[in-house]
Amino acid sequence: MANITASMVKELREMTGAGMMECKKALAEAEGEMEKAVDVLRTRGLAAVAKKAGRATNEGTVMAIVNDACTTGAVVELNCETDFVGMNEKFKAYAEKIAKAALAAKPADVDALKAAVIDGETVEEIVTDCIHVMGENTQLARVAVVDAQAVSAYIHGGGKIGVLVTFNVEGIDPASDAFQKCGRDIAMQVAALNPVSATREDVPADVAAHEMEIYKAQAAESGKPEAIQEKMATGRLEKFFKESTLTEQAFVKNPDQSVSEYTDEVAKNLGGTIGIVDFKRFVLGEEA
Known part of the structure; x- marks a missing residue:
C-alpha cells in the first residue's frame, strides 16, 4: 500500500478543490498515483469543485444559534460568491x-470544525455538497463557540x-x-452599536491609553492650566x-437607561441577577 503523505493530499486538494478527507481516500484508492486520484474524484463528481475554487467569496451568511438549555452558543460565517446565493434559504x-x-x-478553529461530524458526514463534506448544489x-x-451560565443569539x-452574548445568572x-x-435585546444592542468590550474593565489597556493620549493632546490645545487639562x-x-x-x-x-440598568431591572422582575460577561460579533466579510 502506497504511503500517502500530507503534501500529496495538499497537492491533490489544490488541483481539484475537493475536501481533504476525499483527497486522502482517492489517493489511497489510486495507490498514490496523482492522475488516477484526480480521475477517482472526477468519477465521484468532486473534482468539479476545482473550477469554482479560485473564485472570490465575498458574500454569504453569518449564522448564530444556541442549544436548548441556552448555555452554549455557536456562530459561523459561511462565504459564497454572490448575495443572491448568500440570501438563499438552502x-x-x-x-x-x-x-x-x-x-x-x-x-477550537475552522479546521477542527471541518473535521466535525453531524448526521454521518463531516462539515467539510457538507461544504462540498453545498458547492455542488448551489453552484458557487x-x-x-x-x-466561535461559547459556554456560559446563559447565552443569547441574534442575527x-x-x-x-x-451576535452571541454570554451572561452570568443566578435564580433565573x-x-x-x-x-x-x-438576552436578545442585548445581542441586538451589540449588533447595532458595536461596543469595544462588555465592560470598561475589559477595554484593552492599549486602547484606553491611546484614547487618553488623544484627549490630553486635545486638552493641551485649549491653553488652560494643566490641572484643568x-x-x-x-x-x-x-x-x-x-x-x-x-x-x-x-x-x-x-x-434613558443604560444597558446594565436595563438588565438589573429585568433581573429584579425575574427574582434573580443578570451580569453581562462577554460577546462575539461576526460581520459578514469582515476580517477575522
Missing part, C-alpha cells in the same frame, strides 16, 4: 447545519451580522422566554467608556 440551511455541528463539537465556490470562514439583516432559567427576550482629558475618557462599553451604553430601546 444556503442558509447549510450554514445552520454547520453551526449545529459546531455547537456539538465545540471546535463556498468557504467556511470562521467559527441581523438576514445573516449580515451574527436561561432558557425562559423572559430571560431570552432580555487633566480633568478635561479624564472627562472625555469617561465619555468614551460610556459610549463604547456595552454595559454603560444607553440602551437602544430606552436611551
